[in-house]
Amino acid sequence: MPVPLRELAHCRAGDKGNLATLSVFPYDDALFGVLLREVTAERVRGHLAEWLDGEVRRYELPHLPALQFVCERTSGAGVTTSLELDTHGKTLGTLLLSLPVHLGHG
Secondary structure: OOEEHHHOEEEEEEEEOOEEEEEEEEOOHHHHHHHHHHOOHHHHHHHOOOOEEEEEEEEEEOOOOEEEEEEEEOOOOOOOOOOOOOOOHHHHHHHHOOOEEOOOOO
16 A cells, blocks of 8 residues: 655755756655655656656665655746746645655565
């Protein structure tokens, strides 16, 4: 049974222009392997597809441990020029934390 990512990790976010950076940190370092397996760039892109128009790149930071996602998005022309309500990276980070994650190997 999957659990929302928010039960395993927290997210910090930033944005500049039309890019959002989402960093995911497990609450317990032992869960980093689950994040590596479950929280892929493809799954993040699919989960946030309504708000992203471009590529999602994942960077692994095992010494922290953390995953960082650089997301190209449109949501208008970006945070500082969009007329849409609350298109900031923090919103994308909150949405990312609803991603279903399987704790087992399946």
